[in-house]
Amino acid sequence: MNTRTIPLTITMIAFALSAVSGCTGSANSQDERTDTTQSGEIPMLSKQLEEKAAASVTRIPEDVRQTYAQAIETVRATGIEKSARQVGDTAIDAQLSGWDGKSVKLSDLWQEGPIVLMWYRGGWCPYCNIQLRAMQQSMDKIENAGAKLVILTPELPEKAKETAEANELNIVALHDKGSAVAQKYGLVFELPEAIVPAYRDKLKLPEYNGNDAMELPLAATYVIDKSGKITYAFLDADYKKRAEPADVIEAVKTAAQQ
Structure with a gap:
């Protein structure tokens, strides 16, 4: 499945930014955490995602779930997690x-201060919508730590607007047309043949x-x-x-001190 082929108020132009009107180290998987909330306020994103995945078990047939699970492993087997831009690499402008x-x-x-650069796949993806809401809830903490949140998506601008409205988000995501920027970061993969019909015809x-x-893009x-x-x-x-937003915030604090 691989080819190399964004408020300082809450007005986000794909990032929490009022001036302009998606920890050091790499994480390739979610660390184990206790079932708590971030600073006792925001439910952990990993918990919300796990609950969403568990709910899908009751409504998606086993064979379909297995097909998607295999597709994930197909992506991982390409080595994209390691071949994409890593910690220490130069960011793409x-x-x-x-x-x-x-x-x-x-x-x-980023010349003004650290940025959090985040991709979401599209408004059709429930996991992306959960993440977007979680990041908006974390905006004050991200900003207080010294960063701006920049969100990129391959979906068309009008679709990104619909995604923001459907999730009651104050977000204007930047359009990564044709995933051109994601390509340069090494994040783009081809959908495995087995799941192409679902993405093309259903989604x-x-x-x-x-x-x-x-x-x-990943x-x-x-x-x-x-x-x-x-x-x-x-x-x-x-x-x-x-x-996890808490991890991102810690990473921002570290970056802001450099």
Whole structure:
């Protein structure tokens, strides 16, 4: 399944940013944690994702679940988690815009301070929607730690707007057209043949992304410091696993001190 083929108020232009109007170390899987909340306030994202996955067991046939599980392992077997940009690598710069028409250059942001760069796959993905809501809930903590949140997505700007509205998010995600930036980070993979029909015909991926490419980016999260260096990377082939906000916040605190 591999080819190399974003409020300082809560106004987000794909990142918590009011000025312009998706820990050092790499995490390739979610660490084990106790069933608590972050700072006693925000439910842990991993717990929410696990509950969503458990609920799917009762409504998705076993054979279908096995097909998706195998697809995840197919992605992992390509080595994409290791071949994508890692901690210590130089971040990729890009000029992007969201559905509000505002343009943002990534390096202009990280030169002001650390950024959290996060991809979500699309509004059709329930795990992405859970993560987006969790990150918005964590925005104050991310900002207080010294960073801006930058969210990228391959879905069309109008679809990203629908995703924000459906989840009651104050987010304007930047459009990574054709996953061009994700490609440069080494995050893009081809969908395994067995699940292409579901993504193409049921989830309507071409309608969301505006092209017929049967590919997606990993739901990756990076922290990038002021020098443009990656200081934290969450890369997991399993789309049900996402960077824990508490870990991201700790990574931001470390990056802000460098």
